[in-house]
Amino acid sequence: MPTVQIETAFNVELDFEIAPFHKRLMAYIIDFGILVLYLFSMKYLLYTGFNLELESAIGLDIIAISLPMLLYSVFTELLMNGQTLGKRIMQIRVVSLEGGEPTAGQFVLRWITKFFEWPFLFGYIYASSISLIIYIFYTAFFGIPVIIIILVSKKNQRLGDLAAGTAVVDARTSLGINDTIFMEVKSDNYKVTFPEVMRLSDNDINTIKQVLIQARKNHNHDICIRVEYKIKDVLKVESRLSSIDFLEKLLEDYNFIATKE
Numbered sequence: 001m002p003t004v005q006i007e008t009a010f011n012v013e014l015d016f017e018i019a020p021f022h023k024r025l026m027a028y029i030i031d032f033g034i035l036v037l038y039l040f041s042m043k044y045l046l047y048t049g050f051n052l053e054l055e056s057a058i059g060l061d062i063i064a065i066s067l068p069m070l071l072y073s074v075f076t077e078l079l080m081n082g083q084t085l086g087k088r089i090m091q092i093r094v095v096s097l098e099g100g101e102p103t104a105g106q107f108v109l110r111w112i113t114k115f116f117e118w119p120f121l122f123g124y125i126y127a128s129s130i131s132l133i134i135y136i137f138y139t140a141f142f143g144i145p146v147i148i149i150i151l152v153s154k155k156n157q158r159l160g161d162l163a164a165g166t167a168v169v170d171a172r173t174s175l176g177i178n179d180t181i182f183m184e185v186k187s188d189n190y191k192v193t194f195p196e197v198m199r200l201s202d203n204d205i206n207t208i209k210q211v212l213i214q215a216r217k218n219h220n221h222d223i224c225i226r227v228e229y230k231i232k233d234v235l236k237v238e239s240r241l242s243s244i245d246f247l248e249k250l251l252e253d254y255n256f257i258a259t260k261e
Helices: 021-049 058-079 085-090 104-112 129-152 159-164 195-199 202-218 222-235 243-260
Strands: 003-007 013-017 092-096 166-170
Touching (some): 013 202, 021 092, 092 104, 159 166, 195 222
Antiparallel strands (some): 003 013
């Protein structure tokens, strides 16, 4: 499985497995199906349930149907840490090649380049099943260049990913990104060793967790040592713990303090 290297805030490169093409395709089909289901449900509610006339309800149709469908992918990726519902089901995720979660600007940029996929035609322009078939054909036809770009690009990126500096990775792999930095600290008598850890961001803590995961998987503790030195320099702390124990202690301290606040 091809991988992509992402440099973290600690100048450590982590390897993430590129999402297989079939997973990306299935995620898109699932999202497309969700939008079609939403379309028919809302159309039925407005024009059968409330007995509205299309000519007099165009504005409401755009606001209640077209706009949510238009913004579906960008809002779900923003709210679900780089995943739409389809991506979550297929366990893939958008990540930033600069390290950490993509910024709002990166999500918007990769979304705005999907102009041919925008389902605004599903709104008030849609009037029959034939219209829907035509739109599906239209989307599939203009999706061919996207597939070609994904297949030939080094990191399996589509145009939006290339522009935004993002990639889609397999979140199910042991090299994948964890949804949360939370870890349970069970001891009631737990003593915090490094309160300075709260000066680190959630992204920093998540990076530490990813470093530990990859160090154990690849039996490579060098990245732990590099991150250890970087953190000690930033936080101005000293420790005689091993690199792995030091990083684990930071995670425990962070979670203990965060859950007590």
